Amino acid sequence: MLTLADVLEALTSTRPANASALVAEGVIDSRQATPNSLFIAIPGENTDGHLHLDDAFKRGATFALIQRDADASFRTLDLRGGLSADSPLNLDAPLCLRVDNTVAALQQIARFWRRKLTNLRVVGITGSVGKTTTKETVAEILSLHYRTLKSPGNLNNEIGLPLTILKLNERYERAVLEMGFYVPGEIQLLCDIAQPQIGVVSNIGTVHAERAGSQEAIFRGKSELPAALPPDGVAILNFDDPWVRKMEEKTKARIFFYGLSPESHLWADQIEGLGLDGIRFRMHYGKETIYMRVPMIGRHSVHTALRAAAVALNDGITWQEILEGLSRGQTQLRLATVRSESGALILDDTYNAAPESMMAALNLLDELDGRKIAVLGDMLELGQYERVGHDRVGVRAAQVAKILLTLGPRAHFIAKAARQAGMKESAVLEFEEIDLLIDWLKNNLTSRDVVLIKGSHGLRMDRIASALEVNS
Secondary structure (H helix, E strand, C coil), X not given: CCEHHHHHHHHHCCCCCCCCCECCCEECCHHHCCCCCEEECCECCCCEHHHHHHHHHHCCCCEEEECCCCCCCCCEEECCCCCCCCCCCCCCCCEEEECCCHHHHHHHHHHHHHHHCCCXXXXXXXXXXXXXXXXXXXXXXXXXXXCEEECCCCCCCCCHHHHHHHCCCCCCCEEEEECCCCCCCHHHHHHHHHCCCEEEECCCXXXXXXXXXXXXXXXXHHCHHHHHCCCCCEEEEECCCHHHHHHHHHCCCEEEEEECCCCCCEEEEEEEECHHHCEEEEEEECCXXXXXXXXXXXXXXXXXXXXXXXXXXXXXXCHXXXXXXXXXXXXXCCCEEEEECCCCXXXXXXXXXXXXXXXXXXXXXXXXXXXXXXXXXXXXXXXXXHHHHHHXXXXXXXXXXXXXXXXXXXXXXXXXXXXXXXXXXXXXXXXXXXXHHHHHHHHHCCCCEEEEEECCHHHCCHHHHHHHECCC
């Protein structure tokens, strides 16, 4: 277990003999503090963690990292000048540990702790779309064979990943960590902390292009994962994505391709979408052919299954365990289905949206029976790909949906492209206010309708599904 001695050694290279207190986990929200936790006080846009030290200690935190002077009522050990191994220290809790920068200190502790866990094997996962579902699926399979920790939710950045590592102890054999990309060098930093031996890249899309600048920049950022893998590691790459395939040149690790092409090491064919009942397909590996039916929703989920199986095959997992893990049905995280008062089936896929995930959701809608209604909102952070991304979605919506409702200024591009693709003018309705859109749905849905709701998280389109759901 992580101890105060580990924390102090990580930050000062000195390990006091009387620092045996356990550190159960790290938290950055005082409301999440638990007994024996380490509270990391981070100055933020909305609040400053230093203002919540008292709350964190009251909830059970024993130690806190701070980067500015705290209330005088809290004892503080200043670590900025290091520690003397010979000087007696009062390390009784509660105790504040003063550092130059609390985020950097958190990362250094995680880096130190990861290197002490010599029996741990780490799987790093990145990509524009599908990271979280892949992480969940991989962890589902590995946990059948190994004691496995996965990063909670989408804690995939320079703060979330170190916090996950602090949850590890010597009993864990595997960690499955999601790695997000926002700025150049971020994944390289995460890899330096986590030391992954297996790296998985799903795809290179246009989401976050507004920040990154271009797909080329996103490619360079995501390439930092395979580039960081050791020579005895494995880079699991999507053969079907030309950008990801190029990452073969970026790594010293062994390459393992997955995809729908027989040129891949692991590939699938005869894919059949079963609507909300899942998917059926064949998986090929060497001379083996495995017939699968799994409860993952949408034909695009075949790639998720391939990624998870690829990790498992490269980590000593049997086909029986792979089939069991994929069949558990616990990995369809974000698409929820509810019924409206009229009896319409509502597909709530409002967690987030990018052109790739929008197309996948429309493909799922296409598999279902009923009058198909697509409620699509703005896709944010697409940068230079904003117009072309919305246009692509509009064309596909025209092919799938009987009625299209759009929300937000960017979604006008979806509506325009749908009309140009042949959708009737009367079948396309554009809304700027979510309440008016909800009113239209309440007044016009029937029991034979299937309604897809999807848009970027910033639009809070989950409010539509909540308003329509029976007894909501």
